Amino acid sequence: MATEPVKLGIIGCGNISGIYCQNAQKLEALDLVACSDLIMERAEAKAQEFNIPKAVPPAELLADPDIELVLNLTVPKAHEEVALAAIEAGKSVYNEKPLAVTREGGRRILEAAKKKGVLLGCAPDTFMGAGIQTCRKLIDDGWIGKPIGATAFFTCRGHELWHPGPEFYYEVGGGPMLDMGPYYTTALIALMGPVRRVTGSTGASFPQRTITSQPKYGKVIDVEVATHAVGVLDFAEGGIGVLMATFDVWAAELPRIEIYGTSGTLSVPDPNIFGGPVRIWLNGEWKEVPLTHGYAENGRGLGVADLACALRSGRQHRASGDMAFHVLDVMEAVEDACREGEHVVPESTCQKPAPLPLGLLPGRLD
Numbered sequence: 001m002a003t004e005p006v007k008l009g010i011i012g013c014g015n016i017s018g019i020y021c022q023n024a025q026k027l028e029a030l031d032l033v034a035c036s037d038l039i040m041e042r043a044e045a046k047a048q049e050f051n052i053p054k055a056v057p058p059a060e061l062l063a064d065p066d067i068e069l070v071l072n073l074t075v076p077k078a079h080e081e082v083a084l085a086a087i088e089a090g091k092s093v094y095n096e097k098p099l100a101v102t103r104e105g106g107r108r109i110l111e112a113a114k115k116k117g118v119l120l121g122c123a124p125d126t127f128m129g130a131g132i133q134t135c136r137k138l139i140d141d142g143w144i145g146k147p148i149g150a151t152a153f154f155t156c157r158g159h160e161l162w163h164p165g166p167e168f169y170y171e172v173g174g175g176p177m178l179d180m181g182p183y184y185t186t187a188l189i190a191l192m193g194p195v196r197r198v199t200g201s202t203g204a205s206f207p208q209r210t211i212t213s214q215p216k217y218g219k220v221i222d223v224e225v226a227t228h229a230v231g232v233l234d235f236a237e238g239g240i241g242v243l244m245a246t247f248d249v250w251a252a253e254l255p256r257i258e259i260y261g262t263s264g265t266l267s268v269p270d271p272n273i274f275g276g277p278v279r280i281w282l283n284g285e286w287k288e289v290p291l292t293h294g295y296a297e298n299g300r301g302l303g304v305a306d307l308a309c310a311l312r313s314g315r316q317h318r319a320s321g322d323m324a325f326h327v328l329d330v331m332e333a334v335e336d337a338c339r340e341g342e343h344v345v346p347e348s349t350c351q352k353p354a355p356l357p358l359g360l361l362p363g364r365l366d
């Protein structure tokens with residue numbers, strides 16, 4: 001690569017950080033130079049495991065003039081505070097999802113980044129994987145005709161069945177929409193473009209949850225958030241979508257995401273992963289389509305590397321703060337529409353992210 005890789009520091013060395021550390025070593029635009037956590041043993045363990053030169057407290061990482069980009073892998077409630085501190089220190093930032101746990105928080109991050117002249121990015125970047133990029137190419141090349149509708153369904157019966165500490169899923173900032181909605185909403189926007197109008201209904205079918213995982217087996221949790229949310233999304237470029245995110249459903253035989261066009265239907269793979277299968281219905285039959293793009297494996301970090309390329313070249317990055325804010329705005333609009341009993345026009349919009357080029361060399365985004 002002709003240009004210098006971007007020096008990256010990670011804040012938040014919990015469960016998800018391992019895959020980012022692993023992939024940062026494969027993505028040419030990134031040079032992972034430091035990691036950090038409130039619990040320093042976690043940062044030290046990651047530094048050791050992945051040969052990261054420095055494990056330092058968060059304030060020290062932010063004061064390091066060499067670090068240009070901060071990857072914020074803290075818990076959702078800390079996303080805003082950590083992102084704002086990084087921006088204030090003059091760093092570009094990439095947050096794990098959601099951008100923030102409230103629309104106001106998301107807006108504060110977006111405005112701070114614009115004011116400071118740094119770039120803001122946000123997970124998920126699964127839409128940059130082989131599966132959804134193949135779907136995007138099929139749509140752009142006209143295989144299903146003009147898209148007229150979409151469905152996106154995330155269903156499960158709640159994380160208290162398996163997660164060792166599931167309480168936060170039922171506290172403010174939790175719920176299925178903020179937890180899993182970003183994958184589904186981002187994929188819809190990457191395929192159908194921004195949303196111009198939203199309505200929907202939300203509810204909580206179970207006011208309390210009983211943990212059946214260890215070590216908290218038997219503990220009862222009060223539910224503070226909607227656990228069953230169904231939205232109807234009108235896309236600005238045309239087409240009507242249905243988005244359901246629920247922790248209240250035992251079993252379902254629904255697709256993850258489908259896109260309906262005037263001449264065919266596209267079956268989109270799980271938006272929480274990077275690969276396929278991609279299937280298309282045309283002329284009376286379903287067929288699996290070979291993937292047109294690379295990055296079919298767990299590619300968490302593609303969006304970070306894409307932002308790093310954008311920092312060097314001045315082009316737009318794909319997993320942008322603008323799109324993440326629009327995603328948050330749309331998800332919150334489902335709840336607003338239910339409360340207000342009418343359609344809601346999101347205050348935000350975003351550009352449909354550019355498709356990835358074909359034939360990229362492994363580790364590259366340009």
Ligand SMILES: NC(=O)c1ccc[n+]([C@@H]2O[C@H](COP(=O)([O-])OP(=O)(O)OC[C@H]3O[C@@H](n4cnc5c(N)ncnc54)[C@H](O)[C@@H]3O)[C@@H](O)[C@H]2O)c1
Nearest residue numbers: 012013014015016017037038039073074075076078096097
């Ligand atoms: N675990 C997953 O499978 C998964 C998947 C996709 C996305 N995510 C997202 O990734 C983020 C992290 O999830 P996780 O599962 O790794 O959580 P985790 O609880 O395992 O790790 C979060 C880490 O952040 C640290 N932290 C919290 N506040 C901090 C602060 N203010 N400053 C510095 N460090 C701080 C914690 O000490 C902890 O080590 C969340 O936003 C989550 O939504 C997680």
